[in-house]
Amino acid sequence: MSTGSLKRIVFVVCAWPTVWLVGRGLVGALGANPIEEITHDTGIWTLRLLLATLAIAPLGYLTTWHRLMPARRMVGLFAFFYGCLHFTTYVVLDWFFDVEAIVEDVVERPYITAGFTAFVLLIPLAVTSTRAMVRRVGRRRWQLLHRLVYASATAGAAHFIWQAKADLRRPGLYAGVLAILLAIRLWRRYGPARSAHSRA
Amino acid sequence: MLIRRRAEIASSEITDEQVYLNRRQFIRGAAGAAVGVATGGFALGGGGVALAEGQDAIPNVTPGPFGTDETQNSFDDVTSYNNYYEFGLDKRDPSRNAHTLTTEPWTIKVDGEVAKPAGYHLEDLLEGVTLEERVYRLRCVEAWSMVVPWVGFPLSTLINRFEPTGGARFVEFTTVMRPSEMPGVRRPVLDWPYVEGLRMDEAMHPLTILVVGLYGKTLLNQNGAPIRLMMPWKYGFKSAKSIVRMRFTREQPRTAWNKSAPQEYGFYANVNPTVNHPRWSQASERRIGRFFRQDTSMFNGYGDQVASLYDGMDLRRFY
Numbered sequence: 001m002s003t004g005s006l007k008r009i010v011f012v013v014c015a016w017p018t019v020w021l022v023g024r025g026l027v028g029a030l031g032a033n034p035i036e037e038i039t040h041d042t043g044i045w046t047l048r049l050l051l052a053t054l055a056i057a058p059l060g061y062l063t064t065w066h067r068l069m070p071a072r073r074m075v076g077l078f079a080f081f082y083g084c085l086h087f088t089t090y091v092v093l094d095w096f097f098d099v100e101a102i103v104e105d106v107v108e109r110p111y112i113t114a115g116f117t118a119f120v121l122l123i124p125l126a127v128t129s130t131r132a133m134v135r136r137v138g139r140r141r142w143q144l145l146h147r148l149v150y151a152s153a154t155a156g157a158a159h160f161i162w163q164a165k166a167d168l169r170r171p172g173l174y175a176g177v178l179a180i181l182l183a184i185r186l187w188r189r190y191g192p193a194r195s196a197h198s199r200a
Numbered sequence: 201m202l203i204r205r206r207a208e209i210a211s212s213e214i215t216d217e218q219v220y221l222n223r224r225q226f227i228r229g230a231a232g233a234a235v236g237v238a239t240g241g242f243a244l245g246g247g248g249v250a251l252a253e254g255q256d257a258i259p260n261v262t263p264g265p266f267g268t269d270e271t272q273n274s275f276d277d278v279t280s281y282n283n284y285y286e287f288g289l290d291k292r293d294p295s296r297n298a299h300t301l302t303t304e305p306w307t308i309k310v311d312g313e314v315a316k317p318a319g320y321h322l323e324d325l326l327e328g329v330t331l332e333e334r335v336y337r338l339r340c341v342e343a344w345s346m347v348v349p350w351v352g353f354p355l356s357t358l359i360n361r362f363e364p365t366g367g368a369r370f371v372e373f374t375t376v377m378r379p380s381e382m383p384g385v386r387r388p389v390l391d392w393p394y395v396e397g398l399r400m401d402e403a404m405h406p407l408t409i410l411v412v413g414l415y416g417k418t419l420l421n422q423n424g425a426p427i428r429l430m431m432p433w434k435y436g437f438k439s440a441k442s443i444v445r446m447r448f449t450r451e452q453p454r455t456a457w458n459k460s461a462p463q464e465y466g467f468y469a470n471v472n473p474t475v476n477h478p479r480w481s482q483a484s485e486r487r488i489g490r491f492f493r494q495d496t497s498m499f500n501g502y503g504d505q506v507a508s509l510y511d512g513m514d515l516r517r518f519y
Contacts, residue, residue, distance in 0.1 A: 032276070
């Protein structure tokens, strides 16, 4: 399969949740509280695609299957896209621009603070995602900047855990996957087996 | 106990009798196939709402006091958007899973500080009880709300029959726990069985009802069949569902959510827009079916009836 076809498949997979959500909305299948449903759906897809972005490189060096690397930027941008939908849903549908209430939320409630942080940290990454920007920022600094994705994903996982009422299994699962993805990186960087190939 | 009855019910809130009768007729006529029409959008909803095969219209329901004339939420909303963790954590889970619960026969164990402790059969308890329609606002601690036409009767009617002793200061309510019929209790999300409680004066208050139906029909399992509580001035989680035990106690009962997260869920759990939940504001709420949030009222708008129960109490401390 060519890189082009693979990217097209990844595009369709990433866009599908939006199509599905809009479709359910159009036929009135979002349940009694559609705003809550949209909020949960866009939020979970943001986190899923962030984790997917973070899984592509480890998949490469653990299995030597690097074919997804060219699609990584797109997956990351889709994560940002769902983050934007999630944030917009919160600001427009949930609070309808009630700035006072939103500021109170962000300042006083840790899970909102975490979610807001996760979103804000993604903005510079999305802005610098083009090739021209990579050149402009400089490869080395660009890579440093893009380590913010670890902070964003961590804040996102915390956001998911702290909003849970009683059952932490699902948020725990996401946090666990993130922990593994981060641990693989740390191991590769600082683990006993570090050698020439791991410096890349 | 002194109950202030000032402004008990505004004349504007009394449903016009003709409208009321028409609705009765409509509900009778609607039993069965027409339910699909009444619940609109159900076919598209695809939520698998267990629509009441053999769910009966309840005869001889009389209009009750304290009603509101606000727009009622649809039967579909009320029966498909539920918090009943014994059947799953998603709002739609109870409507999908609760059909497995057997509600006949049903016995309620009454014990503790009462002169007549016993296991009472539900049909015996309902014998001679006048069922009323009570259209109440329901405010969930999660900041959403509904308006529901419940069918029930004052809890005080039963309590008087059990003859509580002088030592009865609280009533504790226990929800049924059957792992074989309730998939949610197989996991320790809460300390099962679900336990709730009221102070005696709250339990005896005329707003406090036991509910056996809604929209003129017998209660569906996802709404707490066959019998549940409803205290409209408290957050919804106080209103225990599918009750199998009422225990009269001297000590304040240890309730399920309070045990799970005491800093988030108090024993009283009165609707109070000035005391926020640690993780969300209680100042406003979303009425299901509406786009814009609305301000939340103290005691969910039932202050004239219940505020005196809490005279002199610091409601920031006793939240």
